[in-house]
Amino acid sequence: MDELAKRREAVAVGGGKDKLEARRAKGLMTARDRLDALFQHGPMQESGMHVKHGCHNFGMEAKDLPADGVVTGVGYVDGRPVASYSQDFTVAGGSLGAVHASKICDIMEFAIRNGMPVVGFNDSGGARIQEGVESLSGYGQVFFKNVYASGVVPQIAVISGPCAGGAAYSPALTDFIIMTKGTSSMFITGPEVIKAVTGQVCTMDDIGSPAAHAAVSGNIHFVAENDAHAVQLVQKLLSFIPSNNVMDPPHRMDQPVDMNPDPGMRDLIPEDSKTPLDVKAVIARLVDGGDFLEVQMDFAKNIVVGFGRICGIVVGIIANQPAVKAGTLDIDASDKSARFIRFCNIFNIPIVSLVDVPGFLPGVAQERGGIIRHGAKMLFAYAAATVPKITMILRKAYGGAYLAMCSKDLGADLVFAWPTAEIAVMGAQGAVKILYKREIQTAADPVEKEKELIAEYTAKFASPYQAASLGIINDVIDPAETRAIIAMALRNTLSKRETRPPKKHGNIPL
Ligand code: HXC
Secondary structure: OHHHHHHHHHHHOOOOHHHHHHHHHOOOOOHHHHHHHHOOOOOEEEEOOOOOOOOOOOOHHHOOOHHHHEEEEEEEEOOEEEEEEEEOOOOHHHOEOHHHHHHHHHHHHHHHHHOOOEEEEEOOOOEOHHHOHHHHHHHHHHHHHHHHHOOOOOEEEEEOOEEEHHHHHHHHOOOEEEEEOOOOEEEOOOHHHHHHHHOOOOOHHHHOOHHHHHHHHOOOOEEEOOHHHHHHHHHHHHOOOOOOOOOOOOOOOOOOOOOOOOHHHHHOOOOOOOOOOOHHHHHHHHOHHHOOEEEOOOOOOOEEEEEEEEOOEEEEEEEEOOOOHHHOEOHHHHHHHHHHHHHHHHOOOOEEEEEEEOOEOOOHHHHHOOHHHHHHHHHHHHHHOOOOEEEEEEEEEEHHHHHHOOOHHHOOOEEEEOOOOEEEOOOHHHHHHHHOHHHHHHOOOHHHHHHHHHHHHHHHOOOHHHHHHOOOOOEEOOHHHHHHHHHHHHHHHOOOOOOOOOOOOOOOOO
């Protein structure tokens, strides 16, 4: 027993008590602290505690590397099993060698076999230099396992420290990435290499910081204030998603459908249809307790995506944000929402789309940047999704963007519209200019005539009643009924079963 206790104690202190304390003094959690916080200070079944690294190069065999620099195990988050690995920077800089990699692969394989999420804390100097090509091979095996697990169990990567070079590709292959402010960085080539190769001068903040990835590159989904906050974000995210792709998300089915009207929803609609509506205020009234976990909140702010519950049912919400870029769809908004839609579809999360979109963003940069390809991702993702799809048209729904926001034709199960909805090929102003050019020019008062025609066009061609009369939408509703109608729609589609012709996978435009 003494032997076991001694060994356990030696592994528990990782790179040594001094190193652990030094990290804590800097306000950082250790690898084990992170797991302990994730598992809510409950039990963890650890595996691979006694591994020995197999390195024979550069005299590494003389060094003892406790747990080979990565702690792996299974614990419980809100009672549900979750597999996790946590790299220990105090042991050879958390660097990844063959044994370290095989521990990560083993815990991922365990998660796949038993259908549970994988949470990885990345805090590493990258490939273990002394192990040479074996470390590269190890990374390759981790990437392969990330892809193998993708679509089977949710994968969340927390970047808690450095994550350099090819190492960044393991997080990039997961579903969600969280970076911690102040301590983490992620890049393929750092500022020094960039300068040496291209002459470009930049700082780490420009290319590899949480802020840069959250707002500019769009590589990550959440920014955490510190280690504890990163763990809270993981827990919050897990509270909306199922353990694997054959389970339902954690709905709260005991909650009744709330049929009470919400007149406050009406008050959010500006008098003037040109004044933007803040869709986040709509979402806050729609979800239970205003509890909405926004994903990628700093990237492509013209579309809002995230998780909430509506009368107990977990939903993924995709909403145009008219307060930013007039709510147009552009390249980044298309990428952001397409990926979110696909996540929801994999994990059986119903999708609610809130539409207020004037169209795709016009511009040379958009056309040359491939808005056709990127916008097509959104169309593809919606059309391919077989989860319940509920669409609510709030105001504008024009042209291709109307279709791209999950119209009936793209497979929406139920589509509703507020009376303020304008569903048309294009905005009234542009349309009358094309259709009634001569009438306007020859009118005694062209300005007055144009106004008249706009009103006529809006009532005739863009009216939600016109769309409803054609069966393109199911119903026109009072905005005060929005939550109740969506809640019922969700209950009524939750048992949806849709199968498609068998295939390897579709060819989404990437
Ligand atoms: C082995 C490493 C290591 C590595 C750090 N250490 N990185 N050991 N392989 N890759 C060790 C150090 O020797 C040191 O050991 C301890 O970890 C702490 O490192 P420090 O440098 O003292 O820490 P710090 O000053 O905080 O700097 C952290 C760091 C730096 C910025 C990460 O260590 C660093 O630049 N490391 C190399 C990063 C790198 O180039 N990795 C390869 C990337 S390419 P002692 O014994 O002194 O405590 C890559 C390819 C992947 O990863 C390809 C996949 C396809």
